Amino acid sequence: MAQKVYRYNPETCRYEPLVVTPAVFARRSLRFFVVCLGIALAGAFYFNYKFPAWDEHLLEQEHQHLQTEWAILTNEIDDTAEKLAQIEKADDENYRTILDLEPLAPSVRQAGVGGREPHAQPLPTVVQNTYERISELMHRADIQAQSIKQLVAELATKEKSWASRPAIQPISNKELTKLHTTYGMRWNPGGFWRPHKGLDFSAPEGTPVYATGDGKITDAHFSDSFGYVIYMDHQFGFSTRYAHLSRFAVNVGDVVKRGQVIGYVGDTGHSFGNHLHYEVLFRGDQVNPINFFQRDLSQREFEKMIELAGKSMTSLD
Amino acid sequence: MANYRFRYNPENLKYERLRISVWNVVVSVLGVFSCSVLLFVALLFFQHQLLLTPTKTRLLSENHNLRNQQQPARAQLDTLRQRVENLAKKEASLFVRLFSTPREEAHRVTHAQLLAVNKNDFERSVAELQRTATQLRAKAVYGNYHFGETMRLAKQDVGRLHFFPTAFPLEHVQPHQLVSGFGHRINPWHKGSYQHDGIDLAQPRESAVVATGKGTVSLVKRSDLQAGYGNHIEIDHGNGFVTRYAHLGEILVRQGQRVEQGAIVARVGMSGGSIAPHVHYEVIWRGQPIDPLLLISEHVDAHLLADLKTKGKQKNQALD
Secondary structure, three states: OOOOEEEEEOOOOEEEEOOOOHHHHHHHHHHHHHHHHHHHHHHHHHHHHHOOOHHHHHHHHHHHHHHHHHHHHHHHHHHHHHHHHHHHHHHHHHHHHHOOOOOOOHHHHHOOOOOOOOOOOOOOHHHHHHHHHHHHHHHHHHHHHHHHHHHHHHHHHHHHHHHHOOOOOOOOOOOOOEEEOOOEEEEOOOOOEEEEOOEEEEOOOOOEEEOOOOEEEEEEEEEOOOEEEEEEEEEOOEEEEEEEEEEEOOOOOOEEOOOOEEEEEEOOOOOOOOEEEEEEEEOOEEEOHHHHOHHHOOHHHHHHHHHHHHOOOOOOO | OOOOEEEEEOOOOEEEEOOOOHHHHHHHHHHHHHHHHHHHHHHHHHHHHHOOOHHHHHHHHHHHHHHHHHHHHHHHHHHHHHHHHHHHHHHHHHHHHHHOOOOOOOOOOOHHHHHOOOHHHHHHHHHHHHHHHHHHHHHHHHHHHHHHHHHOOOHHHHHHHHHOOOOOOEOOOOHHHEEEOOEEEEOOOOOOEEEEOOEEEEOOOOOEEEOOOOEEEEEEEOOOOOOOOOEEEEEEEEOOEEEEEEEEEEEOOOOOOEEOOOOEEEEEOOOOOOOOOEEEEEEEEOOEEEOHHHOOOOOOOHHHHHHHHHHHHOOOEOOO
16 A cells, blocks of 8 residues: 655645656666666676686586587497497408408498588587598498398308208118228129229118208119119219119109208119118219218218228129 | 655544664665666676677587587487497307307496496405405416426426427417317208317418427328318327318428427418318327317417417307
């Protein structure tokens, strides 16, 4: 409730109501404002005196804070870079060595790095560096991805070659009654020396005969000398023959896996007793098959067997 | 007197003088004070925003960039990370396809794990580690002593040490070269388990293979057959030690030739039944193959040896 305020006027000896004219009000307000401003200015000066360049410090602080965040980012990039470098190292030193490929030249790995379109404003160094590093790593990752693709393709070929190599015995050791590890010239039951270009495995009739590597059945027929015989092509220069079988378990043109039963032991063709005659051909020439199932033996046992295989023995066909 | 203020009191019909109360003073002081504070803040704000020194301009623009570029940079990093992650996955699957066994991850402490560590646990494990270390050190001293006793090496016998096959069969030792160790391994051809009598050291073709100890070349055998040891040599070191280097490329020594430890005897190749260019290295002691890693001690430090031994223990696929 606004109460009227009076003032005693000694000239008129009366109490006169106090009227605040706009001019007076303005003057008073100005005075009030000036006083306040003075205090504020004094305060501001004192503040500036006490904390010189405080506004720069504030910005500096924020700058520091942001720099820290970028440092964390850089750290993460470092981690990623290290991971990538490890992959590259494994690629060059492990996989490429083992898959018999040349390591990627550093110039290939670094090819086309750099060359980022300039930003409208000049960016702080750390930002620029970060972008450059990310784009460099991106590029290296791309190259690495291509490299891995190449490695995978190479490995696929190699795996095929490994799987198709005739590397096991065509007859399980359990079924085997006798192994004639004879290869080369030797005495024939017919009564004359002749080259014997395979191995004979004695086993009861009907014993399963396994494919010794992945491959394709190119031929399966009856011949006078070999009896029921299977010809297999393993690619990569290798082929195998299985002769004197009692019957077939596959047809011509079948693609078989290593260890798959392709026929059964018999006594057909020019043969004296149930056995399997097994041949391995490399680029069209017979080689000693003993070399290709050494993997069931240890290396030393295998070397011993090779020695034994050199000695003459009577053949079964 | 002239400036006194009065108020008309209708109850007693008198003009009463208005006294300046404490309250009035407090109100006006507070008014002035709050107004000053407001102005003060306004002034500082003005200084902060509008009074631009060169430093401030620079900082402002840098801060602006730092703040605004963070999001896109992080987005790019995430893409990159994902790609590298994918690469790592592909690489791991490649590893499994090559060696038939997943890679043993090195036990490295991540930052996250480090941050999650309980201080007490940490202190306890440090204490435990220290205790174990002390015990091991004592054991090592004891072992060293016994080793020394057993060796009973007279001064003139030191020369004989060179006859032990203690070096690495390659010129530069790196753990990644050791692809397959001694013992039962997976056969690369038919993927069955078999006894692997040596260690397989993958290395590019044409790299040097060195004699691991002083000795006489007792066997040089060349074979074109894509099976068995292929081109291989044996070196007789005396004391019942024979070393064998198999799947070689070019052989640089003759039978009966004397070789020094570290002498280049052959080049790496892929002869015999081998799926990759590598050296198959065997140590035969009194006719029995033993783990070659037990003997390797030249030019390797403890870390490298530990690395080699961990790698050698992995039951992975051999290269032949």
